[in-house]
Amino acid sequence: IMVRFFHLVIKHPVLCILSLLAITAFFGMALPSMKVDTSIQSLISDDDPHRDKYIQFVKTFGSDRTTMILVEDEKLWTEEKLRDFEALHFDLEDMQHVIKVESLINVSDVHDLDGDISSGALLDPIPFKDEIPDKIAAALKNPLFPGQFITPDGKGLVLMVTTPSYILDSVDDLEVDHLMNEILSSYREVFSDITVIGGARLNTETYDLLVE
Numbered sequence: 388i389m390v391r392f393f394h395l396v397i398k399h400p401v402l403c404i405l406s407l408l409a410i411t412a413f414f415g416m417a418l419p420s421m422k423v424d425t426s427i428q429s430l431i432s433d434d435d436p437h438r439d440k441y442i443q444f445v446k447t448f449g450s451d452r453t454t455m456i457l458v459e460d461e462k463l464w465t466e467e468k469l470r471d472f473e474a475l476h477f478d479l480e481d482m483q484h485v486i487k488v489e490s491l492i493n494v495s496d497v498h499d500l501d502g503d504i505s506s507g508a509l510l511d512p513i514p515f516k517d518e519i520p521d522k523i524a525a526a527l528k529n530p531l532f533p534g535q536f537i538t539p540d541g542k543g544l545v546l547m548v549t550t551p552s553y554i555l556d557s558v559d560d561l562e563v564d565h566l567m568n569e570i571l572s573s574y575r576e577v578f579s580d581i582t583v584i585g586g587a588r589l590n591t592e593t594y595d596l597l598v599e
Contacts, residue, residue: 442554450486450552454567454585459543460578464523469513471577472544478570479548484558489547491536496529550587564591 396403445451458475462468476492479485490510497506514522526537533539536547548567551558564587571581 456546457582459580560587560590
């Protein structure tokens with residue numbers, strides 16, 4: 388029956404075109420529900436002997452899913468801008484799916500203070516105007532901060548946002564990136580530049596490119 392049908396279609400161009408359109412429309416109805424998985428973890432086969440070790444590592448030491456947000460502004464080291472940076476830090480902490488946010492707002496700086504060991508976050512509380520130069524110097528002096536939480540020139544501060552590991556299927560990168568962009572959109576006019584780097588952003592851009 389199928390052979391006779393195809394012979395009939397081939398002999399009649401109009402019927403051939405109509406058949407192709409019908410088939411295309413039928414399969415096209417599934418396009419809205421199409422899912423594209425762009426995660427690197429999806430390349431790990433379920434049968435891979437190292438998969439269980441990877442999952443156990445994530446469960447033991449925490450998620451390896453990190454997004455870096457670089458905030459830059461010529462007037463970043465002012466009370467007003469630092470308070471805006473603090474507000475951004477707390478807004479990201481309140482975001483759904485976020486496990487933790489790290490920046491100079493909460494990471495500890497261990498240093499010598501008149502012969503004693505002192506520790507505490509450099510920007511908690513936000514320093515007054517006359518205290519800011521010492522805070523910049525302390526941040527750049529700490530060997531763990533430049534290149535991680537502050538740019539070497541001191542004009543940029545970084546927020547490290549940790550979300551659940553994609554391999555555990557507990558969160559969608561596209562949703563994380565969407566929620567994060569909603570928060571960042573209200574701060575893009577506050578700071579000169581905000582740059583986002585990380586798995587969630589990369590997967591979202593890859594997804595958009597593939598769908599387009």
